[in-house]
Amino acid sequence: MPSPSNSMTSIAEEFFKGHPLEAYMDSTVEISDDRRGISLAFGSNYLSTRLYQLTPPEDIELATVLLRPGSFFLDDLSNNMVLREANYGSVRRAFIVCKQDKAIVEEYQRWLIKRSPGAEVKEIDGADHMVMLSKPRKLCNLLLEIADEYK
Numbered sequence: 001m002p003s004p005s006n007s008m009t010s011i012a013e014e015f016f017k018g019h020p021l022e023a024y025m026d027s028t029v030e031i032s033d034d035r036r037g038i039s040l041a042f043g044s045n046y047l048s049t050r051l052y053q054l055t056p057p058e059d060i061e062l063a064t065v066l067l068r069p070g071s072f073f074l075d076d077l078s079n080n081m082v083l084r085e086a087n088y089g090s091v092r093r094a095f096i097v098c099k100q101d102k103a104i105v106e107e108y109q110r111w112l113i114k115r116s117p118g119a120e121v122k123e124i125d126g127a128d129h130m131v132m133l134s135k136p137r138k139l140c141n142l143l144l145e146i147a148d149e150y151k
Contacts, residue, residue, distance in 0.1 A: 098127040
């Protein structure tokens with residue numbers, strides 16, 4: 001989560017230290033002609049072992065059919081929007097840690113939380129990256145709990 005002391009660029013740099021392009025396995029990376037845009041289409045091996053490893057097979061199959069390439073948003077990162085101390089933290093935050101997420105590992109999730117003081121932390125054990133598919137009821141219950149606390 002970006003903050004006055006933690007830019008999106010530094011967040012992305014930290015993520016890619018532990019997750020270089022080679023870690024995307026059979027995924028396809030495409031670089032635009034002007035070299036500014038990079039898109040990523042997840043491969044089936046990456047999907048089943050890093051994103052959906054605890055998700056029911058029928059949901060993985062549906063996700064595979066619906067999947068589209070995504071962007072790394074490098075232009076947005078280079079913009080480097082500045083957050084100011086004056087208003088930062090005026091909205092309460094909550095972070096749900098997915099303990100078995102292999103795409104955004106728990107260590108990195110905790111690194112983000114540590115740099116976002118005041119964020120309430122909830123955990124879902126047995127959740128992969130796609131928690132809405134691997135633990136939908138638990139996620140729904142936590143979101144309702146958070147919404148109730150923050151109203």
